[in-house]
Amino acid sequence: MAQVVKRPKRKNPVERTRLPTLPPATRSRVALGLTAAAARGRFELQVCRDCGAVQYPPREVCRICLSQRLFWRRQDGMGELISDTTLHAAQELFFRERLPWRIGDVRLDSGVNVIAYVHHNVGAPPCRIRIEAALDRSGQAALVAMPERGRPALSDDPKLREMTCNPRARKILVTDGKSAVGQAVARALAAAGADLIWIGMAEPWKKSAGFDALRELPQAKVVPLDVTDSRSVRELAGEIGGKVDILVNTSDCHRAFSLAARRGVETAQLEMDVNYFGLLRLAQEFAPTLKARAADGDANAIAWVNVLSVFALSNYPPHGTYSASKAAAWSLSQNLRADLRPAGVRVINLFPGPVDDEWDQLEMPPKLSPAALAAALVQSLQGSVEDVYPGDVAQDWLARNLESPKTLERELGEFDR
Amino acid sequence: MAARGYDDVVLAAPVTVPYVRYSTHGAHWFLGRAVAGLIAAAKIPKRQIDGLAVASFTLAPDTAVGLTQHLGLTLRWLDHVPMGGASGIVSIRRAARAVQGGDAEIVACVGGDTNHTDSFRRNTANFSQFAQDAVYPYGSGGPNTSFALLTAYYMRRHGATREDFGKLCVAQRTNALENPLALFKKPLTLADYLNARLVADPLRLFDCVMPCAGAEGFLVMRRGTAEKLGLPFARLLGAVERHNAFPADPIQDRGGWALDRDALYAQAGVGPDDIDFLETYDDYPVINVLQFEGLGFCPEGGGAEFIRANSFEVAGSFPFNTSGGQLSVGQAGAAGGHLGIVEAIRQLSGQTLGARVPDARHGLISGFGMINYDRGICSGAALLAAA
């Protein structure tokens, strides 16, 4: 049953702002495979190529045949909760501040045991459960035993809610509300219960019907923001930076040109100025206050979302300069993630395929509608992931890229001239 | 192939470096005091110790090698036994074979640790790769989490109750009240036990050992050496160890003893009925029950019934953890794996600090250690006899 989340009372400004504590983040290198999958919302375990054995905790070699040929394979997570406990004492501050914690020992059907958090909808052992991989506030994989039936959300459990960045009752900045995607995102966040949505507006003289409609949303507040102008970004950060819980970077400049199609660098510069330098300006002005407010009770800063593009993974020549600017933004987002992680603020990147807007006009379907992209964005906040590839094209590119980046590069280079 | 017997190997010079809750000393201090205690008890010069087996969690960055130079020892046999609650038993096995084969004449076996205010947290956070990767991030409960899961499972599966475990804890406290070195000095009632603060359901405060600083030690030598030195001793009749027993069990409700007890009793030439007292590794009461079952005092799953049918004080029907055990003396890190051995030598050689089991001829000690992931990996047991 979903719990009602209310916007907390205004904080007494004289009180000391709490400093962030985090769950233990140290893992062996081999264990990071679990985190790599969890970042995409998947529960994967090591499997032996030679004998097929599944194993956990992660190891350097197969526990059965000692083969070194191990790979990570998606698991259905089905198993039995065989024992559980509720911890009333803990050694780390993060856990002490949040006691008690329900922890269980789970025997998966694949024959391995996992120690996991137990969702409060799960009954007493023995009972069937399903293991999900989430990300904890340190950004590391955390396994959670969920009820076998029904699909309760992580955020329904008061302890596990902190593994999500649920937009309900949050104050959110959407950096650009002029685009179809920005507008869809604002509407979806409002529908998901956001408390207040600041919507950035770069070129106030340009009229747009969709943007004017946003003003009707009771939570919406239009603010001036031009991410190509350092002063504009600084001024807005000075005004609202200390109140933003979630920043959603929808600023995007997309011109469909390839290297060979045009002379000069002005178009590419414009793309870089929005997609790369825009993110840099936002990060420089907003990241410090987000970090400072990461432990600010229930009204804390929790997430930063970037709408990137699957073209960031591998250059798509018909959109060559755009691909390059999104790749640059992706790289910078990794810097931002490393910067925000010690405070427990999550950076979520979305890598959509072609979106059904004016700039992907010549792309063949399936194309992602702005509403579908916005829904995926809200879902990523409600869940517990870092990297999202919404839509069939993005999923297809991701799979091909994971298999062989070189093959994908060659395939994309063979586009119809 | 059956293991060769231990002939005339004996254990002597039981030494305890008194426990304290916290200490500013390092582990080297406690281990150094233990070795000093051993040479004082044996009335031998330091140079006569030519073998050393060391167990400690807090000696880092040193190992037994660093300790050797730290203590100014010159040795011809050296072993580092990082096996926690099984380290004492394993040290006995290693040392016994060394003196039997003539690789050493007098081996000092010491286990000990310091306890700074933050050292327990640091040790559990980095206890093992599996613990770091797959247990500690889930609530950082340390061993409390693991034993709560095992205890809850055992209770559900075999019908044991909190009162059953409480009966053991209360009896151990009664035994500890006679031991001047026990850190716990107040009697414990069953009501105190049942109503104590919750730690990790179903475990409450008196189910959990209290970490502290201290050390234990003893000497392993041949009978002739002990007699020449005029030292009271206990004879080693048999000893076993096992690591990672029953890996396919979904959860640990038996330990390696089940695999090894027949070999142990055959080697020793005595059986469970001949045992006059038992010293178990008791960081949590459920693990005592697995030792009762594994060592053949009752059938698997029959632990609760066995507890209800017996009394566990020194004068009881089944004298058990006669110095109070770790639960009432304190857990000085790896010293916990030596505590029962030192107490058994005292019982069998007439050197008890507290109450003595009347006419004790045979004592059984068991060790259990290292919750590496979801279960304890190392188990062992040694059977000692009076001279």
Ligand SMILES: [Zn+2]
């Ligand atoms: Zn294999």
